Amino acid sequence: MQQLIQAVRSLIPLTSKEEQVIGRLFTARKYKKGSYFLSEGAICKYAGFISKGLMRFYINVDGEEKTYGFLQEHQFISNYGSFVPRIPSLQSIQALEDSELYVITYANLQKLYQELKHGERMGRVIIEQVFIQALADLNSFYTDTPEARYRKFITEHPDLGQRVSQYHIASFVGVKPQSLSRIRKRILHQGAKDF
């Protein structure tokens, strides 16, 4: 819980009483590797904070899973497009490692906005961050070349190369796994001029 308190404290000031409010409104939940934080067609029940682990976001396109993002420890997670309007999700969010989250329901999040003096500011700032990241991810997903996607992966997630399987990295980059090493070699070769 201390990690979550720290993350909130980086956005707004908190009294010790307010820390207790956070402790009361969030619940600890564990997700086994391979299990789902959110499945396609379900309504996203929680917003969460990842204290340990790794999650991937994907959409199903004609039966094929297309990975478009990763979130890891110390990041906030939700699918606001389902969580806020209470509509079925087009996306899935799956644990790639045994993960531990602190989660909050929509109703309790509204309480949190009210009970913390700067709760609304916290909400506004988190949504801004999530929104901007989601827009950038979606635009990149649909328009970037595989090379640009691979650069995005190693720039935004420099520590994930060892934690994410080649299969899921390839899905994120938008190529078959066997094409990934070719892209990697090409980028390493260009590395000296471009990085």
Added chain:
Amino acid sequence: MQQLIQAVRSLIPLTSKEEQVIGRLFTARKYKKGSYFLSEGAICKYAGFISKGLMRFYINVDGEEKTYGFLQEHQFISNYGSFVPRIPSLQSIQALEDSELYVITYANLQKLYQELKHGERMGRVIIEQVFIQALADLNSFYTDTPEARYRKFITEHPDLGQRVSQYHIASFVGVKPQSLSRIRKRILHQGAKDF
């Protein structure tokens, strides 16, 4: 200005002193038909409220303008993906009619968040709405069929059929203008069962 006050008042309570703060921090701006609220490559300077007129959002794909959204009177407008992080916009926003907006700069918006008692809540709620709409628009833009796009247009903008040119409707639907009437006929034909 009264329309903007009303729109804010539908989200949060406002004192008459706070109405004056809104009047002080927003500026009236006019956009001639064809002129730009935001050009690709520029940093989005304003968030705004449309008191009169109509705007279209588009991206440039290999030299072709692809329209992905419309906003009209009584709606809030910005490209948060450029406005908040202060980075160049990938999108353009153009007036399709002579339009009148009340706009606010990023710095003044931060003041507004602080000076209104419920300013942060207002900001949070507006961003939630914009975010959810943007996600739905982008997902539709990239994955929906032309038929689904045309249904989206007439459902979300039932009054715009007469105000938007066939050219721009076709661009939104994702077809050549000459294909639009075929889609329209097909949908009218199906109308009895599906609507």
